[in-house]
Amino acid sequence: xxxxxxxxxxxxxxxxxxxxxxxxxxxxxxxxxxxxxxxxxxxxxxxxxxxxxxxxxxxxxxxxxxxxxxxxxxxxxxxxxxxxxxxxxxxxxxxxxxxxxxxxxxxxxxxxxxxxxxxxxxxxxxxxxxxxxxxxxxxxxxxxxxxxxxxxxxxxxxxxxxxxxxxxxxxxxxxxxxxxxxxxxxxxxxxxxxxxxxxxxxxxxxxxxxxxxxxxxxxxxxxxxxxxxxxxxxxxxxxxxxxxxxxxxxxxxxxxxxxxxxxxxxxxxxxxxxxxxxxxxxxxxxxxxxxxxxxxxxxxxxxxxxxxxxxxxxxxxxxxxxxxxxxxxxxxxxxxxxxxxxxxxxxxxxxxxxxxxxxxxxxxxxxxxxxxxxxxxxxxxxxxxxxxxxxxxxxxxxxxxxx
Numbered sequence: 495x496x497x498x499x500x501x502x503x504x505x506x507x508x509x510x511x512x513x514x515x516x517x518x519x520x521x522x523x524x525x526x527x528x529x530x531x532x533x534x535x536x537x538x539x540x541x542x543x544x545x546x547x548x549x550x551x552x553x554x555x556x557x558x559x560x561x562x563x564x565x566x567x568x569x570x571x572x573x574x575x576x577x578x579x580x581x582x583x584x585x586x587x588x589x590x591x592x593x594x595x596x597x598x599x600x601x602x603x604x605x606x607x608x609x610x611x612x613x614x615x616x617x618x619x620x621x622x623x624x625x626x627x628x629x630x631x632x633x634x635x636x637x638x639x640x641x642x643x644x645x646x647x648x649x650x651x652x653x654x655x656x657x658x659x660x661x662x663x664x665x666x667x668x669x670x671x672x673x674x675x676x677x678x679x680x681x682x683x684x685x686x687x688x689x690x691x692x693x694x695x696x697x698x699x700x701x702x703x704x705x706x707x708x709x710x711x712x713x714x715x716x717x718x719x720x721x722x723x724x725x726x727x728x729x730x731x732x733x734x735x736x737x738x739x740x741x742x743x744x745x746x747x748x749x750x751x752x753x754x755x756x757x758x759x760x761x762x763x764x765x766x767x768x769x770x771x772x773x774x775x776x777x778x779x780x781x782x783x784x785x786x787x788x789x790x791x792x793x794x795x796x797x798x799x800x801x802x803x804x805x806x807x808x809x810x811x812x813x814x815x816x817x818x819x820x821x822x823x824x825x826x827x828x829x830x831x832x833x834x835x836x837x838x839x840x841x842x843x844x845x846x847x848x849x850x851x852x853x854x855x856x857x858x859x860x861x862x863x864x865x866x867x868x869x870x871x872x873x874x875x876x877x878x879x880x881x882x883x884x885x886x887x888x889x890x891x892x893x894x895x896x897x
């Protein structure tokens with residue numbers, strides 16, 4: 495039995511390719527296409543970054559993909575920083591640049607993973623690591639070939655049937671003692687050899703034995719458009735919808751005046767609401783409710799009452815800003831509900847106008863907007879007509895947001 499050797503692990507994630515076989519998409523190369531509501535690369539990085547044995551992760555990206563990569567990272571929860579470097583003209587050059595980034599990080603071993611294998615799992619990573627700990631210089635996860643293999647000539651005519659005994663389909667992460675794979679890549683580059691199809695082939699060429707460990711049937715590479723569609727269907731069918739509900743509460747004091755603004759509608763009254771802005775208590779509460787669905791603070795964080803520029807400002811500015819934040823973070827507003835608590839003025843005659851304003855401000859249909867009112871039965875500050883309170887609830891469905 496081999497005695498385990500202590501090792502430290504770095505990971506290179508290769509993500510600089512253009513993915514032509516997957517077809518063009520407004521989302522960018524295939525590693526940034528959405529599956530299950532998140533980019534492919536976000537799934538891959540999320541699994542690797544949550545693996546406890548990982549000590550360093552570097553992603554090799556195309557120089558044109560900086561914005562796409564930054565956006566993808568927003569949906570990754572990581573216990574360690576994820577570095578990035580720019581790749582070269584070929585996968586082989588990109589891997590070398592990733593290895594060179596790790597050169598001074600003190601890792602003894604490295605796992606080289608394709609960004610477009612989003613179904614990698616910790617069990618496979620543990621199997622690879624266990625083999626590395628025995629002293630194996632190179633470890634290749636692979637699956638036995640199950641299909642019958644045929645050899646054909648240039649015209650497509652079958653020449654013979656190839657025995658599938660001892661044949662394996664290679665997967666990633668292909669894993670190595672760090673020094674030997676870095677030296678092998680540098681040797682290949684110096685020899686102007688760029689015809690290797692994977693990193694294990696480079697290790698073989700450099701004279702290092704490669705040991706196979708059992709791969710995973712789920713660890714598929716997303717190559718063509720259909721692969722991406724099937725991966726999206728697989729993830730979406732198992733994914734609970736990310737539905738969030740936010741609550742908001744606000745109250746403003748009443749003072750002598752000529753009317754109040756509630757839900758963006760001015761109602762003539764013998765009092766007015768006191769506040770730095772137009773004091774629309776309903777929109778203030780709904781602003782907080784929307785911000786709550788994505789942890790974006792509250793209305794005071796975005797529009798401090800101490801800031802003179804908001805003096806007398808219409809509260810539609812606040813609600814539209816909150817709705818914009820929600821959408822930028824992948825949210826779709828599904829419902830806005832406001833309850834006003836006031837002895838006067840009467841809200842009923844203005845309810846439909848208020849709902850129309852909420853629909854306009856939030857960008858949703860009026861049937862998704864609700865306005866209700868109740869009195870406080872002459873109890874407390876509301877009952878004494880000293881103020882008006884509002885309770886608001888917002889429901890938002892999110893995509894492309896980390897759980």
